[in-house]
Amino acid sequence: MSADAGALARLLLQREIEDFLYGEAELLDTRRFDEWLDLFTEDARYWMPMRRNVPHDDRERELTREGLDVNWFDEGKDTLGRRVAQIQTGIHWAEEPPSRTCHMVSNVQIARAAPAGPAPTEVLARCRFLVYRNRVETETDVLVGKREDVLRRVDGRWKIARRMVILDQSVLLAKNLTFFI
Secondary structure (H helix, E strand, O other): OOHHHHHHHHHHHHHHHHHHHHHHHHHHHOOOHHHHHOOEEEEEEEEEEOEOOOOOOOHHHOEOOOOOOOEEEEEEHHHHHHHHHHHHOOOOHHHOOOOEEEEEEEEEEEEEEEOOOOOOOEEEEEEEEEEEEEEOOOEEEEEEEEEEEEEEEEOOEEEEEEEEEEEOOOOOOOOOOOOOO
């Protein structure tokens, strides 16, 4: 593949991944949770470590460890499906009336694509996000952070195989985490 063809393939892949992430944000903001859930592989992992304030020379302890420490959430597709089903009942105390959200995604980067070439089947993508949530008259939350996604091509479509969400705050001020990031 020529240098120009390689650059074009990387550019097209970048745009494809951006479109995927922007489309996912739209599904969440319009409460199309079944369609959102379909964006995950069957073996998906969706987790958010807790962030701790540690000395500058102890960065290794800043985030809780996957599978070893307590995390804000650590879920698979089955658990996500149960959360979606619970919200859709209309009797979920923390989501009745439902939250209004606005998901903003930016700074999308392709960190790795495998196999290398014009048609990778798995991509490691990093991005920044801002999620605004409002519920009833007085509940407002703003979450800001970073995400690291492993996206896998399944039957010609990208799906989320793994998502790690890292909040930039160490104290979660939201009353609950019934919305998705």
